[in-house]
Amino acid sequence: ACYSEALRIMREAKDDVLTEREGKRLLALYGIPVTREALATRADEAVRMARTLDFPVVMKVESAEIVHKTDVGGVILDIPSAEKAAEAFEQIVASVQSHRPEAKIAGVVVQEMAKSGPEIMMGATFDPQFGPVIAFGLGGIWVEALNDVQVLLPPFDAADVQSAIGRLRGASVLRGARGGATADLEGLADCIVKFGALCTDLADEIGEIDINPVILSASGTGLVAVDSLITKK
Numbered sequence: 001a002c003y004s005e006a007l008r009i010m011r012e013a014k015d016d017v018l019t020e021r022e023g024k025r026l027l028a029l030y031g032i033p034v035t036r037e038a039l040a041t042r043a044d045e046a047v048r049m050a051r052t053l054d055f056p057v058v059m060k061v062e063s064a065e066i067v068h069k070t071d072v073g074g075v076i077l078d079i080p081s082a083e084k085a086a087e088a089f090e091q092i093v094a095s096v097q098s099h100r101p102e103a104k105i106a107g108v109v110v111q112e113m114a115k116s117g118p119e120i121m122m123g124a125t126f127d128p129q130f131g132p133v134i135a136f137g138l139g140g141i142w143v144e145a146l147n148d149v150q151v152l153l154p155p156f157d158a159a160d161v162q163s164a165i166g167r168l169r170g171a172s173v174l175r176g177a178r179g180g181a182t183a184d185l186e187g188l189a190d191c192i193v194k195f196g197a198l199c200t201d202l203a204d205e206i207g208e209i210d211i212n213p214v215i216l217s218a219s220g221t222g223l224v225a226v227d228s229l230i231t232k233k
């Protein structure tokens with residue numbers, strides 16, 4: 001059932017790049033926790049949505065033509081109040097318009113803010129011979145600077161993922177180095193198993209898929225995908 005619903009989302013997406021919200025609906029179908037969010041097309045609407053989510057909130061541009069939202073001033077984190085939410089709406093639209101005057105802006109997503117914690121990226125490439133190849137690693141500087149990723153070929157189970165997590169050079173960060181609490185590594189392994197199932201089911205539909213990041217709760221239980229980038233084949 002989740003496969004046919006996922007196919008429907010992929011096929012109904014009007015652009016080759018799914019929006020962040022469409023992508024997260026796919027993730028949610030496979031049981032991956034995602035942020036609560038809604039699209040606002042006016043500042044007063046954004047304020048109303050922010051109030052229902054509770055402050056602080058995150059606001060992000062939604063545009064099929066913009067895949068790296070931060071690069072164009074399209075993401076504002078930690079918005080503390082209704083007044084700041086109204087300002088953030090205008091600021092995002094103005095910034096995106098100045099960076100990318102040709103881009104069509106669908107609106108601004110108002111989203112719950114995840115508590116800060118280790119960030120994980122996961123993605124897949126689709127090999128004609130081997131099928132989906134799943135990669136994951138610590139997000140942010142860890143991925144880019146250290147190229148600290150682990151690769152898994154489906155099918156794999158939570159125990160396989162746990163071993164792969166242990167092979168990350170940055171594994172100590174997740175195990176609570178620097179005095180932090182241990183991240184929810186069972187939750188993370190479960191999430192990566194679900195991500196593998198999604199990529200296997202939709203291997204013929206997905207061009208690129210990149211979930212960057214999933215944020216692990218510093219308190220040790222829970223995680224949430226805050227971004228997603230999925231393209232059609």
Ligand code: ADP
Binds near residue numbers: 067068112113213
């Ligand atoms: P981009 O398109 O630039 O990748 P993201 O949606 O990933 O935009 O946001 C940029 C960064 O902001 C993320 O890597 C993450 O660190 C942070 N972030 C984004 N959304 C949230 C959220 N809902 N809660 C907490 N942090 C977030």
Ligand code: MG
Binds near residue numbers: 212213227228
């Ligand atoms: Mg991102």
